[in-house]
Amino acid sequence: MTRTYFVAGTDTEVGKTYVTAALLASAANAGLKTAAVKPVASGCECTHDGLRNADALLLQKAMTLELPYQQVNPFALEPAIAPHIAAMEAGKQLSVDRMAGVCRGVMSAGADLVLIEGAGGWRTPLGPRAFLSQLPLMLNIPVILVVGMQLGCINHALLTAEAIRRDGLQLAGWVGNFVHEGMARPDENLATLKALLPAPLLGALPFDERADYRRAADYLDLGPLTNHP
Template identity: 40%
Template structure:
């Protein structure tokens, strides 16, 4: 059984949180207990009742268990650039500890990353190093817009070259006016050595919608 996997994107703002929500909803519909985990999140706000991150809130609302936001996102950063923030030296160990605890609580944990595959968390250290160390399988989110074909192929090649399993990719239509949408999906599908798990159309307020029906988890199970 697929106990946990990592969701990365071709870039920032391509819909990783939306796709993570759809994956959580789809697995919950199969009767699984699921939890979302975003160990590092940028753009967080300090409020009277604590630090709040909108991505973490979406994952919390999409999970089977009402998990505390501080556990879903232990490193909620206000800065948009991770590597300019003061993260602890043992950041990977602490991220792994949080994941292991969640795996005891849920059948499957969906871990959402930050930005793209090669995101820096220090000037010399990438987020992807944690994924490689833990041998975590990956789902790639492709934001369908101008220039996305090159981004998708480069990201997929980089993930596979790092020696981790690319479970599949999800197309998220973030530009509703993009011409040649079917052709774009087809050419990416022909050139990525992993299955297309689903297509999410452009949806206003997608973070509050039901999206499980846009995904085909049988393809995910075949790769696990």
């Protein structure tokens, strides 16, 4: 049985890719076959193979299934700006339907766990009337929330969780990622989030200057995900 989750963040630069890769590594350590999709990514580099995104390449490395880059990252955009603006400048249209089609293809590829990583925060726009949050709704999959542990994270996390639930999706779990060194009152902030977020804590990742996702995997508990019906 394939379990699929959408990985959302409380904001941009909170470590969604790092956490997604760590979740993939933790699942692989448990003997699970894994796959991941980064449907849209800006900040891509021109290579002899075409536009490539560092985050998507990391996911491709962390998963156990071998998938072509175009299936991992179907929409690659060069400028490191908001995806809908980058797409507009490139004369491209970001289609939620097409993203869903690619995701369904990966979901049927034989993995035990599929993670679909978002871009930016929950309500990232893709066009005039389209948002990336429509993708997990179209796929009807639960959400994992990455909380960037820093000042203001409690408000951001609660508002994002509220939006996810209001959209009709389940918040399956959350990960606290310490994006900076020396956060004030880390234990108290984690305790407050644990008490207020309506989902289990999958792990708290300490600040790691090297961002070693394999080491971060040791701090995660996938039980609430793998035991999910």
